[in-house]
Every structure is written in structure tokens, then in C-alpha cells.
Amino acid sequence: MTMTRRLHAGRRAATAALGLSLLLTLAGCGSGTEGKASVPEGWSTLDTDSLSVGYPKDKGYAEQPAAERSRNNAAVALKVENGIRTGMVSVQLDFATGVSDAGEAAAAAGAGIGLGSTRRATEDVRLAGPSSARDARRIDYDFMADGKEDTPNTGTPMTGVLVAGVDSGGVPFVVRLNAVKGAVSGEELDAFVGSITVK
Structure with missing residues (x-):
């Protein structure tokens, strides 16, 4: 019993x-959210009004002070080696007018990649954050450095990825990681995209 x-x-x-x-x-x-994205161990985070994104601090990237960055950027992390900017993570907000969804944001951001760039892939992605703002578009591309503004010598092969979308308040955003080709692995680019949390 x-x-x-x-x-x-x-x-x-x-x-x-x-x-x-x-x-x-x-x-x-x-709650209508999908929580917060995970950031790899050893990375740090850039935090803005529209989103947060990880960057590889353990690879020498450091956040740029607001007083030093371009006013077009809401946040920046740089990797500088011997005075040369070999890597850059940047966040731009409200960078285009008449943008209401991820496709339009990606079209506007893609136009800024530059002549001579080669697009390797374009795909739709789902980010962490409010369900109304999770849709985004990823573009992977290669380009050559132009040697301007402390970037690598003209002709140095570079690689990049950008993610564009619209936050829950209707503000378009684009997040980029550019680096010397081979310095950032495909897995790290995927981790970068996966570290974004939209607000």
C-alpha cells in the first residue's frame, strides 16, 4: 500500500x-520573440537601438569609439594590424528611404557593395528577435581592396558578408563584416550572421 x-x-x-x-x-x-542570438565564446557584442551583433574580439577586433567612426555607422569594430585595417564589422541604421522589408533593404545595401565586387551567394535568413522583424537577407561577396583610408594595398583580395532587414520599428538596417580573404572562415561568417538579434 x-x-x-x-x-x-x-x-x-x-x-x-x-x-x-x-x-x-x-x-x-x-511574447512574440525568438529570444537572443548566441555569440561565440571569445567574441564581444556591438549594441545599437535596432540590433546587437557579435564580433570576433579574440581575433583582434575592437570596438571603435563613437567619436572616431563615420556618422553613417551606428557601431563599428575594427581589426588593425601595423596601422592597416584588415577587418571591419559595421552597423548602419536608417540607411535608405522607402524601405519596408528585407528584400528592399538588401537591394539598397547591395547597391553599396561597389563596382568590381563579385556576389557569391544571396539567401533569406531568419534572425533572433521579434517575429515581425526576423526576416532578413544575407549577401556573401568578394572584392579587391582599394588601399584608401588605411585599408590593405590596392588589389588585396577581400571577402565580406552583409545582412539587411527592417527592425520592429520599421527602421532598415545593414550589418557587414569585411576582412582580408582567408582571415575569416566560412564557419565564422555563419557565426557572425547567427549572432544578430533584432530589436
Whole structure:
């Protein structure tokens, strides 16, 4: 009899725990978010009004002070080697007018990649954040450095990825990572895209 009571008590406790777990899960679903993106170990984060994004701090990238960056950028992290900017992560907000979705944001951002660039891939991606702002478009591309503004010598092969979309407030954004070709792996580019959380 005692054993039967213990079994029933154990079943009741398990059922109650399962019910509480389901209730918490359903409560989370009602928030309309998909949580926060994970940032790889050793990376740090750029945080803006529209989004946050990781950057490889463990590879020598450091956030640029607001007073030093271009006013077109909401946040920047740079990798500088011997005075040469060999890598850059940048966030631009409200960079185009008449943009209302990821496709339009990507078209506007893609126009700024530059002549002589080669697009390698374009794909739709889903970012972490509010469901109304999770759709984005990713463009992978290669280009040659122009040697201007402390960038590598003219003709140095470079690689880049950009992610464009519109945040939950309707503000278009574009996030870029540009680096000397071979300095950032394909897995790291994927991790960069996966580290974005839209607000």
C-alpha cells in the first residue's frame, strides 16, 4: 500500500512539473520573440537601438569609439594590424528611404557593395528577435581592396558578408563584416550572421 501511494505521488509530481513546463513554454510563445542570438565564446557584442551583433574580439577586433567612426555607422569594430585595417564589422541604421522589408533593404545595401565586387551567394535568413522583424537577407561577396583610408594595398583580395532587414520599428538596417580573404572562415561568417538579434 505504501509503495502504491509513493508511485501515485511520484506520478502526480511529474505531471505537475510537466504542466508547469508547458505553461512556461506557452507563456514564452506569447511574447512574440525568438529570444537572443548566441555569440561565440571569445567574441564581444556591438549594441545599437535596432540590433546587437557579435564580433570576433579574440581575433583582434575592437570596438571603435563613437567619436572616431563615420556618422553613417551606428557601431563599428575594427581589426588593425601595423596601422592597416584588415577587418571591419559595421552597423548602419536608417540607411535608405522607402524601405519596408528585407528584400528592399538588401537591394539598397547591395547597391553599396561597389563596382568590381563579385556576389557569391544571396539567401533569406531568419534572425533572433521579434517575429515581425526576423526576416532578413544575407549577401556573401568578394572584392579587391582599394588601399584608401588605411585599408590593405590596392588589389588585396577581400571577402565580406552583409545582412539587411527592417527592425520592429520599421527602421532598415545593414550589418557587414569585411576582412582580408582567408582571415575569416566560412564557419565564422555563419557565426557572425547567427549572432544578430533584432530589436
